[in-house]
Amino acid sequence: MEQRNNKLGWLFTSPYLIYSVIFFFIPLIWTFFLSVTDWNLIKPTFNFVGISNFKEALQSPNVHAAFWNTYRFMLIFVPLVTALAVGVAVLVHGLHRFKGLFLIGFFLPYLSSGVVSALIVKGLLSYTSPINTALRGIGINVDWLGTPFTALFIVGLILAWKFTGYYALIITSGLESIDKEVYEAAAIDGVKDGQRFWRITLPLLYPSLYTTLILAFGVTFGIFTEVYQLTGGGPGNATNTWQMEIFKQAFSNLQSGYASAVALLASIATFISIYIIRKLLEVWGKRNGWV
Amino acid sequence: MVGSKRHSGARRTIRYALAIVLLLIMVYPYLYMVLSSFADWAQIDKTLIPTKFTLRSYDWLFTGGDTGITRPWLHAFMNSVIVSISSTVLMMAFGVMVAYALAKLNFFGRKAIDNFVLFHMFFPAIILLIPTFLIIQRVGLYDTYFGLILPKAVSLWAIFMYTNFFKAVPQVFIEAARLDGASDLKIMYRIMLPMSKSITTVIFLFLLMERWTELLWDMIAVKSDSMLTLNVLLSQMFGPYGSFPGPLYAASTILTLPIIIMFVIFSKKFKEGMQFNLK
Known part of the structure; x- marks a missing residue:
């Protein structure tokens, strides 16, 4: 590194510094402030209400649903997207030609708007759709978005569709970094073809798998568009999420004080969950001697 | 065997x-x-x-069909273009500038800012949503293009990516350019940026795509019909056009195809960029 140049350094970083003051520090303080008031977005006055917003939020069935649904989405989305992404990556990696073309093709769903995928899914699952008509033909009649479990599953499936190609790209680059010689050495050591994936590929894949898993877990804390568009959080509260709940309280019910309290709870839940997940993934890697 | x-x-x-x-x-x-x-x-x-x-579905978009009420689809498309391009260009320009300073300049506070970017990037942004709306409203930017663009004028991820990339560029290039009398601004845009073409493609496409498909903020920050982005207008028409899905599919196609075409055009550079990105 060269000699010090404070003026230039601060000048060049100033866009970020100004941005973080206006759109990070001020909002952050403001959220804490709002969360202890009963302000409703339009009233000129407000009262301090202490921690009663938090008390109310902690007892609200909507908030409970948002909290638990995050983990329900996790249980559906994370294994599904990981299995699909690893499957796609391993499959494409084994091809001799058109590897790039296939990867680009699988990546395309990532470019979709949640609104558009919601429309398509709504169409494919409408009462008159060929899928439902065929199912009724064999005596199965499912109201996909009106049943709690299937609604949850459908949203998870849309997300898995969207992210599979993206994660497959990350995993492919992990696979490409594994040397052919490792496989040859393993073959000499007597590792059978069937064991190859579990004993060599998976351990060497751990770093890219770790990246995709962290990304995938992160996704479940920010679900909004698909739920807003497809179910509005329903049926009942079956697909309610943190973002959905905060949006509803702040901008439909105009309870900005209360919604700020919910937002604070949401970020606490997110922070703690992500921290625990990271630790668990690291322990998992260390236990198996992959790190 | x-x-x-x-x-x-x-x-x-x-x-x-x-x-x-x-x-x-x-x-x-x-x-x-x-x-x-x-x-x-x-x-x-x-x-x-x-x-x-x-072509009935497309015709319906512009004439309102049986409802007789035309919706501003074309206008919304233009809004999406204006907002997404401005936001993305700003995020890229600021990203390069800040990252250059963090990676290649030596100044008091560099390490602290560098670490803070990472913290900021992983901070749950939802907590900032309501006050961000209030700020935009208080300064009179509610229902304007600036209200849509400014809160999304800086991308932590772009700064992070460029910083990592620039750190890998050997210092000799910069010193040689300095000896030739090039200013830092010139080094940034004449040397660093051309060297990072493939990663720039990746960052550009990801940012553009994310901005183009944004729903939550674009829905909150705007109230008049003439300010709606295409994604928001499409979202609002689910109810009214519930029994006429054709036009909705037409609007979805108009929303989705530009981004896919752009991606396919840049796909070669994108692939190169991803390879660096994932190392």
Whole structure:
């Protein structure tokens, strides 16, 4: 590194510094402030209400649903997207030609708007759709978005569709970094073809798998568009999420004080969950001697 | 391993077949969207692959069809273009500038800012949503382009990516340019940026795509019809057009195709960029 140049350094970083003051520090303080008031977005006055917003939020069935649904989405989305992404990556990696073309093709769903995928899914699952008509033909009649479990599953499936190609790209680059010689050495050591994936590929894949898993877990804390568009959080509260709940309280019910309290709870839940997940993934890697 | 040679041909065919089938399943929703937008209305959402086609859905978008109420689809498309391009260009320009300072300049506070960017990037942004709205409202930017653009004028991720990339550029390049009398601004845009073409493609496409498909903020920050982005207008029309899905598929196609075409055009550079990105 060269000699010090404070003026230039601060000048060049100033866009970020100004941005973080206006759109990070001020909002952050403001959220804490709002969360202890009963302000409703339009009233000129407000009262301090202490921690009663938090008390109310902690007892609200909507908030409970948002909290638990995050983990329900996790249980559906994370294994599904990981299995699909690893499957796609391993499959494409084994091809001799058109590897790039296939990867680009699988990546395309990532470019979709949640609104558009919601429309398509709504169409494919409408009462008159060929899928439902065929199912009724064999005596199965499912109201996909009106049943709690299937609604949850459908949203998870849309997300898995969207992210599979993206994660497959990350995993492919992990696979490409594994040397052919490792496989040859393993073959000499007597590792059978069937064991190859579990004993060599998976351990060497751990770093890219770790990246995709962290990304995938992160996704479940920010679900909004698909739920807003497809179910509005329903049926009942079956697909309610943190973002959905905060949006509803702040901008439909105009309870900005209360919604700020919910937002604070949401970020606490997110922070703690992500921290625990990271630790668990690291322990998992260390236990198996992959790190 | 007797016979493995004989098997490998068949195995390869199976692999390709499997990959093609899987790919078809993955891109099928797009196919369904495009075909439905051109499909005869009697077939929409009733067949998996429509066979009779008409332009009625697109016509309906601009005339309002039986409802007689036209919606500002074209205007919304232009809004999306204006907002997404401005936001993305700002995020890129600021990203390069800040990252250059963090990676290549030595100044008091550099390390602290560098670490803070990372913290900021992983901070749950939802907590900032309501006050951000209030700030935009208080300074009179509610329902304006600036209200849509400014809160999304800086991308932590872009700064982070460029910083990592620039750190890998050897210092000699910069020193040589300095000896030739080039200013830092010139070094940034004449040397650093051209060297990072492929990663710039990746960052540009990701940012543009994310901005183009944003729903939550674009919904909150705007109230008048003339300010709606295409994504928000489409979202609002789910109810009113509930029994006429054709026009919705047409609007979806108009929303989705530009980004896909752009991606395919840049796909070669994108692939190169991803390879660095993932190292």
